[in-house]
Amino acid sequence: MATVVPASRDLGAATTLPIIRRRQWGSWILGGLAVAFVATVIWGGIRSRILDLEIIGIYLFHPAIVAGAVNALVLGTLALAISSVIGLFSALMRLSGNPILVALSATYVYLFRGTPMLIQLVFWFNAVPTMFPTITLSLPFLPGPLFETPTTVVVTPFLAALAGLSLAEGPI
Template sequence: MMTAAQSHFAPEPVQEVVHRRNWGAWLLSFLCLGLILAVLRAGIEARILDPELFVQYLFSEQILIGARNALVLGSLAMVLACGVGLVVALMRVSGNPIMASIAAIYVYFFRGTPMLIQLLFWFNAVPIMFGEISIPLPFTDIMLLQAPTTQMVTPFVAALIGLSLAEAGYMSEIIRTGIQAVDQGQQAAARALGMTRAQVMRRVVIPQAARIILPAGGNQYIMMLKSTSLASAIGYLELLRIATDIYSSNFLVVELLTVAAVWYLVMTAFATGIQTMLEKTFPLR
């Protein structure tokens, strides 16, 4: 017979934990899977894609050139957008009402108008507005550069300018958010040590803000790679433009669009890999 002390310390019976089943999630999963299988079956039965021709064009020289051009254009445009976006973001947080207003107008305009319209503007309107580009050597009559604008503003240049300025409007807000997320106490302490405002920004704020804006900046780079397809509207030979030119002559629309989609997926996978590596190398904490 158990004493009172023994009964007090006796282990309680183990109760089995029963997890509640989420039938709604399972039902939704099966519906999505069924929809995907139905679309695949419809495509196979309709024979909209010839696998042999798809593989043939996937690694064709013209398609590879288009993929390379899209990658180069997107990467250069993102680098320029980060530079311009940093300047605009610093203007927004400068405390100068005139500079802050100019930066706010810039962000509002370039985020509020479609990127395609901006590309068409740079390619068509600028040569009309400025007939010739002239850059003289200071204090002399020697011209470092003098050429018609139509020769200077090529489809590549117009696409690079348009994509960079449009993306800078988004990057400036991302950078501004990262700057404002840095603890104000660190800035005050750095100023107390005798650092100038520029030194505080360069040595204290921007290195920490860069870690904060890295995930959103990586997403914007992925969006930029896909946005290079808009350059096809002004004749730049990027991936979609070359695919369009090919299927305009052989009418293999689905095969060529699928090839272009695969290469865009490859480029975004490349960008995602870089983003993941940077986030592991420079974690927030």
């Protein structure tokens, strides 16, 4: 279906020429080559039994894999929600005009953007329980602690990943 436009405004004539779109053969050829390459690699893996479709089918729906996928979805969703709140407060601190809040927000963004994600996750899971072996909650007017537990009981792998992902994604 061609769209017609006047050939010239000077002549005032009703002469019209069809607009013909140029074919993008290069992108089609490159796309076809990419699909052929991927298909060749997959076919080679299947033919050499490196990719065994029966084994892939068995393990793809293994309960451990499904549980891991569910945990990843839950962790990602919670981290996204928490990091959105952290990002909002960080932005509000930056825009507040208070030099202390601006400096705190800038430092937080600088530290968490500049540190690789893997380092942050290792920090939350390994370094925090090492630095703080117990978590103690006490009030000055009561004898003894209200709550005391080893940090490794509180900082589970899920909670460490949630803290690391939320704090790392907050300033972005």
